[in-house]
Each structure stands twice: as structure tokens, then as C-alpha cells.
Amino acid sequence: MSFPLSNFDQGGTLLSEIFSEITDATLIVTDLNDGRMRYISSAFSKNFGYPTEAFIGSNISKFIDLIHPEDQNLIIQSAEQIQRTKENIHSPANHRILLRFRLKRSSGQYGWVESITHYLQYGPTGHPQLSLGLVWDVETLFGKTDFIEEDSKIQSFLGKGSFQPISNRELEVLKLIAAGQTARAIASQLSISEHTVITHRKNLLAKFRAKNIAELIRNAMRSYWLE
Structure with missing residues (x-):
């Protein structure tokens, strides 16, 4: 149209x-x-x-x-x-x-x-x-x-079948997870506690309906959060 x-x-x-x-x-x-x-x-x-x-x-x-x-x-x-x-x-x-x-x-x-x-x-x-x-x-x-x-602060989603919104911090954690960094390394780079990183990782798994890190990265790529 x-x-x-x-x-x-x-x-x-x-x-x-x-x-x-x-x-x-x-x-x-x-x-x-x-x-x-x-x-x-x-x-x-x-x-x-x-x-x-x-x-x-x-x-x-x-x-x-x-x-x-x-x-x-x-x-x-x-x-x-x-x-x-x-x-x-x-x-x-x-x-x-x-x-x-x-x-x-x-x-x-x-x-x-x-x-x-x-x-x-x-x-x-x-x-x-x-x-x-x-x-x-x-x-x-x-x-x-x-x-x-x-x-x-900012929430966005794409399409009817897409996943829940993620925050700025969750996006940062997601990119570092995809880069293969450990929770300890992510915590050091972002100046947050390792416990906070683990919490973000848990939330990301839930939001992207993933059972493991490989599935998290795959779903994030399919929904264009990762290239």
C-alpha cells in the first residue's frame, strides 16, 4: 500500500x-x-x-x-x-x-x-x-x-512476536556476553558487582526466552539486538 x-x-x-x-x-x-x-x-x-x-x-x-x-x-x-x-x-x-x-x-x-x-x-x-x-x-x-x-529508561520492541524490552544496561551486558566475556570480566568493565551481572544475565535469558547462552545470543541476533 x-x-x-x-x-x-x-x-x-x-x-x-x-x-x-x-x-x-x-x-x-x-x-x-x-x-x-x-x-x-x-x-x-x-x-x-x-x-x-x-x-x-x-x-x-x-x-x-x-x-x-x-x-x-x-x-x-x-x-x-x-x-x-x-x-x-x-x-x-x-x-x-x-x-x-x-x-x-x-x-x-x-x-x-x-x-x-x-x-x-x-x-x-x-x-x-x-x-x-x-x-x-x-x-x-x-x-x-x-x-x-x-x-x-528506554523501552522498545519490534513486531508482534518479539521479546520483552531490555534496558541500556542489559544491552551492554548482552553485547559483552556475546563477545564471550565472563561475569567477572563484565563486572570489572562496567564497574558493577558480579552478582548484578548474573542478575542481568538471568533477566536476559527470561526476556529472550532462552535456556542457555547460545540460545540467548541466537534469539538476540534474530530480533536484531545483536548483529
């Missing part, structure tokens, strides 16, 4: 009106061929204080620059997962990313947000060309943010 970019131009007032009626989430449509944001709903200005027109037509990197530095890396990695995915290319509904991260408002203060990105259009090679994202303010939606755990 094809979704003409003209449907999401700045003049798409009907689309903006529809979304403003049903949600406070910001709608962002991005052309992945050139990385430019082709449409941003007015909720972006309402929720975060930035003029919408200053972002429409800009590269998505301008939005990423608003994300807290500690949260940017895993978000970029999550997007790269999709770019590398070629399975089920005819079922875009199976390719989506859910994220939780901190976004800087025009006041300079960071606040927790959540987003979901769907991929609407794919090229002949199977790579996504057009994305539609929804971003909402967690505090506005839930009235609080204290339920967010520090070790799970």
Missing part, C-alpha cells in the same frame, strides 16, 4: 484537526529516504512549546537533538533495527517501535514521553521509506512519572 507524502504536507489541516480531537499526542510523519519530517501536528507546539513550522521539512535529527543525551543512543539503535529488518516486509503492522525517553521542552526542562512508530511504506528492497509516529507526554497522560524505573 502506498501513502502519498502530499497527504501529510503542512497544509494537512484536516488530519491535524482529527488528531487534535481524539488525542493529545503529537503526530510526526517522516520520509526515510531523506530523513525529513513531512508533517507534525499542532500538539507538538501545545505539549512541548516549540513552533511546529520550525520543524516541518527539517531533518529528523533536529527532533533527536531534543532527546536527553543519555537516551539518544538506544533510540538510534532501535531505529536501525527496523532499517536492517527484511522479514515480513509485506506486513508493515509487524514493524513498529515503542519507546520511552526524556524530551526537552522549550522551557529547557526534560520530561518523560512515550512514542510509537509505524512504518507505512516500504521500498523494493524491503526497507521502510515512510514512518508515522505518535509522541505523548507521560506526565500529561498519567499525571505522574514516578512509575518509570531508572534501569528501564
